[in-house]
Amino acid sequence: MSGQYQLTGSVKFGTASANVDVSSDVFSCTYKRTHDGIEKPATFGSLRKTTVAGAFADELVVDYVSNNYGASASYLDALVNHAVFTGSQVLYYEFTPDGGAAAPANPKISGTCSVLEWEAGGAVNELRKRSQTFPVLTSAIAVA
Numbered sequence: 001m002s003g004q005y006q007l008t009g010s011v012k013f014g015t016a017s018a019n020v021d022v023s024s025d026v027f028s029c030t031y032k033r034t035h036d037g038i039e040k041p042a043t044f045g046s047l048r049k050t051t052v053a054g055a056f057a058d059e060l061v062v063d064y065v066s067n068n069y070g071a072s073a074s075y076l077d078a079l080v081n082h083a084v085f086t087g088s089q090v091l092y093y094e095f096t097p098d099g100g101a102a103a104p105a106n107p108k109i110s111g112t113c114s115v116l117e118w119e120a121g122g123a124v125n126e127l128r129k130r131s132q133t134f135p136v137l138t139s140a141i142a143v144a
Contacts, residue, residue: 058136078126111139
């Protein structure tokens with residue numbers, strides 16, 4: 001029963017491909033698409049203003065345990081650090097909400113994203129965690 005409510009998928013990142021599984025450090029991952037609203041004014045034929053969808057942007061929001069800033073490329077912090085400080089500012093990603101094959105209820109989302117920030121530090125006696133919002137550059141959504 002818990003499988004219906006608890007996500008059990010995978011989150012991968014990398015600098016040349018999405019080859020580093022960081023799932024054990026990620027406690028929330030959300031892929032989001034938003035559209036600009038274009039307002040159409042009321043007309044003589046219709047007194048109703050309407051808003052239609054315009055340009056869109058996608059983003060990947062990842063909340064994770066921040067446990068290594070340095071050499072080990074198996075941690076998301078190290079990958080973000082590398083992307084920010086080496087000049088590329090790009091990471092590859094792959095996200096599947098649940099384990100198993102891609103399906104309409106379990107899409108496999110992959111592509112590239114920008115890394116716009118990096119931070120270090122935290123509070124004493126608290127879990128060191130981060131929330132990163134990655135603007136998506138390219139994406140593919142597989143459902144089968």
